[in-house]
Amino acid sequence: MVKDSHPLTRLFSQLRDHRVTIILASFCSVMNKFWDLAPPVLIGIAVDVVALREESFLGDMGWSDPRDQFLILVALTVVIWVLESLFEYFYAVLWRNLAQTAQHELRMSAYKHIQDLEMRWFSEQTTGGLMAIMNDDVNQLERFLDQGATDLLQVATTVIVVGGIMFYIAPEVAILAIIPVPIIVIGSFMFQRRIGERYTRVREEVADLNSLLNNNLSGITTIKSFTAEEREIERVRAASETYRKANQSAIRLSASFVPLIRMAILFAFTANMLVGGWMALDGRLSIGAYSVIVFITQRLLWPLTRLGQTFDLYQRAMASTARVLDLLDTDIGIVEGDVSIERVSGDIEFLDLGFSYQGREPVYKGLSLKINSGETLGIVGSTGAGKTTLMSLLMRLHDPQSGSVKLDGIDVRDLTLECLRGSIALVSQNTTLFPGSVRDNILYGKPNATEEEVLNSANIAEAMEFIRTLPDGWETEVGEDGHRLSGGQRQRLAIARAVLKDAPILVLDEATSNVDNETEAALQRSIEKLSKNRTTIIIAHRLSTVRNADRIAVLDSGGITEMGSHDELIQLSGLYSRLWAVQTGVA
Numbered sequence: 220m221v222k223d224s225h226p227l228t229r230l231f232s233q234l235r236d237h238r239v240t241i242i243l244a245s246f247c248s249v250m251n252k253f254w255d256l257a258p259p260v261l262i263g264i265a266v267d268v269v270a271l272r273e274e275s276f277l278g279d280m281g282w283s284d285p286r287d288q289f290l291i292l293v294a295l296t297v298v299i300w301v302l303e304s305l306f307e308y309f310y311a312v313l314w315r316n317l318a319q320t321a322q323h324e325l326r327m328s329a330y331k332h333i334q335d336l337e338m339r340w341f342s343e344q345t346t347g348g349l350m351a352i353m354n355d356d357v358n359q360l361e362r363f364l365d366q367g368a369t370d371l372l373q374v375a376t377t378v379i380v381v382g383g384i385m386f387y388i389a390p391e392v393a394i395l396a397i398i399p400v401p402i403i404v405i406g407s408f409m410f411q412r413r414i415g416e417r418y419t420r421v422r423e424e425v426a427d428l429n430s431l432l433n434n435n436l437s438g439i440t441t442i443k444s445f446t447a448e449e450r451e452i453e454r455v456r457a458a459s460e461t462y463r464k465a466n467q468s469a470i471r472l473s474a475s476f477v478p479l480i481r482m483a484i485l486f487a488f489t490a491n492m493l494v495g496g497w498m499a500l501d502g503r504l505s506i507g508a509y510s511v512i513v514f515i516t517q518r519l520l521w522p523l524t525r526l527g528q529t530f531d532l533y534q535r536a537m538a539s540t541a542r543v544l545d546l547l548d549t550d551i552g553i554v555e556g557d558v559s560i561e562r563v564s565g566d567i568e569f570l571d572l573g574f575s576y577q578g579r580e581p582v583y584k585g586l587s588l589k590i591n592s593g594e595t596l597g598i599v600g601s602t603g604a605g606k607t608t609l610m611s612l613l614m615r616l617h618d619p620q621s622g623s624v625k626l627d628g629i630d631v632r633d634l635t636l637e638c639l640r641g642s643i644a645l646v647s648q649n650t651t652l653f654p655g656s657v658r659d660n661i662l663y664g665k666p667n668a669t670e671e672e673v674l675n676s677a678n679i680a681e682a683m684e685f686i687r688t689l690p691d692g693w694e695t696e697v698g699e700d701g702h703r704l705s706g707g708q709r710q711r712l713a714i715a716r717a718v719l720k721d722a723p724i725l726v727l728d729e730a731t732s733n734v735d736n737e738t739e740a741a742l743q744r745s746i747e748k749l750s751k752n753r754t755t756i757i758i759a760h761r762l763s764t765v766r767n768a769d770r771i772a773v774l775d776s777g778g779i780t781e782m783g784s785h786d787e788l789i790q791l792s793g794l795y796s797r798l799w800a801v802q803t804g805v806a
């Protein structure tokens with residue numbers, strides 16, 4: 220679907236599987252309105268019976284006794300009310316269910332699509348903004364389908380049916396009553412266009428506010444530690460105030476709408492009363508017909524005053540639709556290949572890499588590095604040198620601008636993401652634990668693991684001891700992002716999770732930075748055992764962590780500057796040996 224076609228068209232094409240429901244629901248909405256407009260006609264006929272008796276309209280149809288005529292009217296009334304109620308029930312059920320289904324489907328496809336988008340895209344978004352799309356915008360659409368669509372259809376039905384009846388009874392009067400309608404409709408549209416801009420601002424402000432709240436709640440420790448509560452209250456106040464102002468400016472405009480419409484309808488109503496009344500006095504219009512006209516003009520008023528709200532709903536729904544569908548249309552930058560390796564042996568090669576984050580200096584200037592299958596490689600380098608980024612390129616969280624990354628000799632761009640990412644177990648520098656128990660979090664690495672496997676990986680990660688001391692042991696809730704655990708405990712759960720994944724490549728990015736020396740030494744021994752038959756990459760600032768690696772690579776100024784075993788690098792008297800001296804206090 221092209222982005223610049225009308226959101227309504229795009230919405231329909233999104234809902235194409237529900238075509239039949241939409242048609243049925245529309246039919247029921249129209250029929251409900253149609254029968255809803257019948258009572259004024261019944262009133263007219265009743266007046267006609269009382270005034271003209273045998274000569275009445277029904278009398279002309281063959282029922283000469285006025286008492287019979289009323290019986291017929293009662294029968295008609297019952298039928299009409301039953302029909303109206305039935306159609307009301309059906310349109311409500313159909314539209315509302317459609318609204319729920321559409322909401323669910325859109326939210327799911329938005330979420331699925333977001334999950335597939337690459338990291339580069341995420342770095343340009345705010346969580347608050349994305350939440351606003353998946354909640355507010357999707358809900359807005361639900362509200363429109365729930366009520367707005369029926370309203371629009373019923374306004375159109377009202378104008379057509381009322382207009383038709385009037386033209387049938389008294390064309391002169393009908394013209395007067397209908398003249399304001401197009402003016403009102405066009406006016407409403409223009410009005411809503413202007414208010415649409417204000418609503419866009421409202422929405423942007425609420426996204427900003429959400430972002431801020433979200434960030435503050437997750438960063439509450441930082442706020443407290445800097446005793447920044449007052450400052451943060453001010454920031455939230457400012458954002459909330461801007462939001463309120465944006466809303467107020469929208470309210471000012473939208474509140475004037477209904478009174479204006481009412482004035483326009485006043486014209487139609489008084490004209491009808493007057494011109495119709497004169498015609499009735501002159502005997503050119505029957506009393507029955509005059510009653511119909513007066514009552515039915517009333518029927519025009521109500522839906523037209525609602526037109527403002529309806530356009531409002533429509534406008535917001537279209538803005539939301541555009542945002543949701545734009546999101547769905549965002550191209551996924553990382554396109555996966557279709558090669559899948561049967562058994563990954565774990566040979567990794569970075570070849571002449573060039574990569575920079577958007578708008579930033581290049582991280583690498585032609586970096587090349589080969590890691591052999593089964594080898595344990597340590598990577599060290601100053602902070603910001605690009606160690607973590609190298610792992611992101613390996614996992615294709617980003618793609619390099621030049622050069623290539625190969626796994627078992629195959630360019631990672633040719634592999635399926637399942638194969639590539641499935642063969643790497645990563646303990647990242649910023650581990651996320653999910654709300655749930657300790658056990659759930661470890662199981663995240665392999666949901667169908669046996670109890671024995673879980674215990675084994677917790678053992679390797681040196682996590683058994685502290686899990687045992689937790690109040691509910693394995694069932695202890697870790698809280699959002701594991702905030703009820705210590706930094707080192709979180710890290711060990713993350714290691715256990717990665718160990719459980721049992722992938723041919725293990726990447727530990729500052730994975731033991733938060734544990735004490737003794738625990739780290741224990742961890743090292745178990746990781747050493749674990750790394751026997753897999754490629755292991757250990758990134759660390761603490762050099763003792765990588766000391767026993769087969770080879771250590773020093774990453775500096777966009778390339779690998781030193782490479783070798785610990786002893787060889789010490790011999791080299793380069794950056795590594797200087798760092799070692801600093802860290803061991805020899806210098």
Ligand code: M5T
Binds near residue numbers: 579582601606
């Ligand atoms: C390498 C920059 C960062 C640094 C360089 C994640 C990220 C990083 N950078 C961006 O411009 N945008 C981003 O989204 O890239 O960063 P790194 O690879 O994370 O460095 P490191 O892992 O070697 O550092 P550290 O501190 O973890 O030891 O210039 O600003």
Ligand code: MG
Binds near residue numbers: 606607608648728
């Ligand atoms: Mg890093």
